[in-house]
Amino acid sequence: MRIQFAAAIVILTLFSTNAFARGMEGDSLLTTKTESSAPVKWYDRIQLRGYAQIRYNGLLETNPNLGCSQCDKSWGTGGFFLRRIRMIFSGQIHERVYMYIQPDFASGGQNFAQIRDAYFDLGLDAKQEFRLRIGQSKVPFGFENLQSSQNRLPLDRNDGLNSAILNERDLGVFLYYAPSEIRERFSYLVSSGLKGSGDYGMFGVGIYNGQTANLPEKNRNFHAVTRVTYPMKLASGQFIEASLQGYAGKFVINRNPLTDFDQIEFPEYRLGPTFVIYPQPFGLQAEFNWGRGPEYNPETNEVEDAPLKGGYVLASYMKKTGKGAIIPFTRYHYYSGGKKFELDATRHRVNELEIGIEWQFHKALELVTMYTISDRSAQNSLDPWNQERGSLLRIQAQVNF
Numbered sequence: 001m002r003i004q005f006a007a008a009i010v011i012l013t014l015f016s017t018n019a020f021a022r023g024m025e026g027d028s029l030l031t032t033k034t035e036s037s038a039p040v041k042w043y044d045r046i047q048l049r050g051y052a053q054i055r056y057n058g059l060l061e062t063n064p065n066l067g068c069s070q071c072d073k074s075w076g077t078g079g080f081f082l083r084r085i086r087m088i089f090s091g092q093i094h095e096r097v098y099m100y101i102q103p104d105f106a107s108g109g110q111n112f113a114q115i116r117d118a119y120f121d122l123g124l125d126a127k128q129e130f131r132l133r134i135g136q137s138k139v140p141f142g143f144e145n146l147q148s149s150q151n152r153l154p155l156d157r158n159d160g161l162n163s164a165i166l167n168e169r170d171l172g173v174f175l176y177y178a179p180s181e182i183r184e185r186f187s188y189l190v191s192s193g194l195k196g197s198g199d200y201g202m203f204g205v206g207i208y209n210g211q212t213a214n215l216p217e218k219n220r221n222f223h224a225v226t227r228v229t230y231p232m233k234l235a236s237g238q239f240i241e242a243s244l245q246g247y248a249g250k251f252v253i254n255r256n257p258l259t260d261f262d263q264i265e266f267p268e269y270r271l272g273p274t275f276v277i278y279p280q281p282f283g284l285q286a287e288f289n290w291g292r293g294p295e296y297n298p299e300t301n302e303v304e305d306a307p308l309k310g311g312y313v314l315a316s317y318m319k320k321t322g323k324g325a326i327i328p329f330t331r332y333h334y335y336s337g338g339k340k341f342e343l344d345a346t347r348h349r350v351n352e353l354e355i356g357i358e359w360q361f362h363k364a365l366e367l368v369t370m371y372t373i374s375d376r377s378a379q380n381s382l383d384p385w386n387q388e389r390g391s392l393l394r395i396q397a398q399v400n401f
Contacts, residue, residue: 046091046099051150051400052106053083063390066374070166070339071156073108075392082106083396084149086116096122100137114214116169129183131201133174136213139165140174140204140227141245143274143287144312146197153195153316153327153358155370155396159335159350160310161289164247164270165212166341170223172208176201185231189239193318193325193360194278196231203228210249212341219265223249229274243274253294253303253345256381266305268293268340279318279327286313294345295338298384303345308337310350324360344380349387351375366398 058078067075074081085105093099098121107114119135138146142161145168178201189196210223229243248269272289288311295306312333319326331354338345356370377387
């Protein structure tokens with residue numbers, strides 16, 4: 001499979017005779033080219049931007065044991081917390097190549113640096129409707145997964161779809177296609193503040209390692225993913241988007257040494273739809289997915305192949321102000337299944353309601369307050385009967401630069 005795919009990539013590259021022009025990505029902003037008679041060096045094409053998020057989760061907290069390490073490691077710890085410090089280096093470094101590198105200087109809640117994105121895009125036709133993406137990037141599965149944390153309303157992604165790929169990213173090769181008109185539409189849905197997911201093509205397909213970003217590959221099997229989406233513009237100017245995505249592969253789990261090591265590799269797959277009404281001014285966003293994968297069974301103390309399902313519904317209202325916007329929102333999300341990247345493919349049951357508001361004072365500063373009512377269980381061989389309920393008020397300040 002690897003040889004056949006590599007041969008196809010080489011052929012596509014050899015027959016590509018036109019330059020690549022950059023497109024919108026979930027974590028990118030629009031740029032404009034300026035004409036100049038003087039030659040431009042490659043390093044003069046690189047742009048720098050970023051954002052930082054600072055949180056406090058200790059207000060009105062009813063259960064300090066309630067938390068979600070995948071979501072936010074500062075739950076239950078108290079004090080202020082640097083959630084993200086992202087610096088984004090991007091630019092058209094060659095007529096055929098666009099570069100995007102994004103480190104995070106607050107990874108894992110311990111303020112150490114880690115690469116999030118490091119990829120290169122190659123345009124395969126004159127209109128740049130076909131693009132080949134090589135490197136570490138977001139896997140095209142789920143609207144909220146692809147949506148930048150800089151744009152998302154809730155403070156964390158939902159468990160139902162985010163449990164598919166840790167940190168939403170992996171190393172691989174992806175082919176994206178979208179007509180020029182649709183690419184412009186993707187760009188507008190982000191640059192206008194309508195909380196778009198970015199340009200991952202109207203159609204996307206690819207293969208990736210499968211063990212998720214910044215972790216070594218543990219088997220010789222690629223994961224395969226595909227996604228189809230269409231952002232429709234109605235006569236009224238209202239945007240609506242519908243998507244369908246799925247992936248399949250084999251995953252090697254991390255087992256507790258005290259459990260049976262007979263099986264550590266499990267097949268997994270997921271399939272799910274997305275529906276989005278963009279906030280003009282009312283918004284509605286819903287996603288769900290079904291599949292199978294590894295999951296810890298507390299009754300047998302074993303990891304088993306099991307069904308999974310989960311998703312969310314988010315409603316919002318956008319009120320534009322002189323320099324920004326006020327956006328109240330609410331989201332309910334649910335998940336029943338294992339999290340393959342946690343110890344013993346930890347068994348999770350999540351029911352969570354969030355009510356919040358985002359204040360955009362201006363482009364450089366945003367503030368989000370969100371009240372969370374949660375019922376979570378996270379069971380593995382170290383804690384087979386864990387279940388916590390509680391509520392808390394969470395606050396985040398975001399600086400964009």
